Amino acid sequence: MDVEGLFPEVAPLRRQALRLHPRAGGPARQDSSVGGPLLWPAHEAWPVCPEHHRSPMVPVVQLHAADALGIVPFPAGCDLLQVLWCPRDHDGRWVVPEVHWRDAEGVGDIREAPPLPVEEPYGHVPKPCVVHPELVTEYPSWDLADGLWDALEPRFEQVEAETGWDYQYHLSTAPGIKLGGFPGWSQDPEWPDCSGCGKPMDHLLTVESTEADAASRLTWTPVEDQGVAYEGPGLVLGDLGGVYLFECRTCPGRPYKDRFDCA
Ligand SMILES: [Zn+2]
Numbered sequence: 001m002d003v004e005g006l007f008p009e010v011a012p013l014r015r016q017a018l019r020l021h022p023r024a025g026g027p028a029r030q031d032s033s034v035g036g037p038l039l040w041p042a043h044e045a046w047p048v049c050p051e052h053h054r055s056p057m058v059p060v061v062q063l064h065a066a067d068a069l070g071i072v073p074f075p076a077g078c079d080l081l082q083v084l085w086c087p088r089d090h091d092g093r094w095v096v097p098e099v100h101w102r103d104a105e106g107v108g109d110i111r112e113a114p115p116l117p118v119e120e121p122y123g124h125v126p127k128p129c130v131v132h133p134e135l136v137t138e139y140p141s142w143d144l145a146d147g148l149w150d151a152l153e154p155r156f157e158q159v160e161a162e163t164g165w166d167y168q169y170h171l172s173t174a175p176g177i178k179l180g181g182f183p184g185w186s187q188d189p190e191w192p193d194c195s196g197c198g199k200p201m202d203h204l205l206t207v208e209s210t211e212a213d214a215a216s217r218l219t220w221t222p223v224e225d226q227g228v229a230y231e232g233p234g235l236v237l238g239d240l241g242g243v244y245l246f247e248c249r250t251c252p253g254r255p256y257k258d259r260f261d262c263a
């Protein structure tokens, strides 16, 4: 489907995203993974939740720069991204995430992850998965400006009537766990501003509950996966919603914030 041929107005808004395609398996500590063991240095304390004192966070994503395929600029001297979160219920939030960047070579002796917290809600701890990174092109869905949406809507409807392809579900943003691209909003966008410089933050990572629903499966399932049953990380975030991480790439220390929503 030639999205930019059909809707040239969205061409300048094109973004690349990296889908991780996590599949249940046995990732090693050295591997990029979802919910897998982390390269965590023995000399650093394991992260604990700021709201549940002494409640250990759980690994969500570990990604080597080599597997990120240039989609996000890593901080100088860092080649490993690690995202953890506290899976327990919080006041008004599903999880409390943390982002760490480090130099994989410099990790040295390893700290083992502490046992899982006993009270985590169902579907908040991802099963260990290996990843299969794939670069895709995205166009804004919920992030499309209202005026542009209104202008394009008759053509969206016309294309859907003629081809069955729905712009929002099939042609704009990829579902699942992804780096860069557009956040996987299922409601109106709520981009955070950086508390340091006041500018809108960049999207770092979307962690959605599922990689494909009946609607998106038509177009967003890789050819290799067509008709193949697989087990993913098994996340259930709200009503099959997502958690979105944002960062400021200009302020020192790469401050980050998170948002979440569901249908
Ligand atoms: Zn917590």
Ligand SMILES: [Zn+2]
Pocket (backbone or CB within 6 Å): 194, 195, 196, 197, 198, 199, 248, 249, 250, 251
């Ligand atoms: Zn900033």
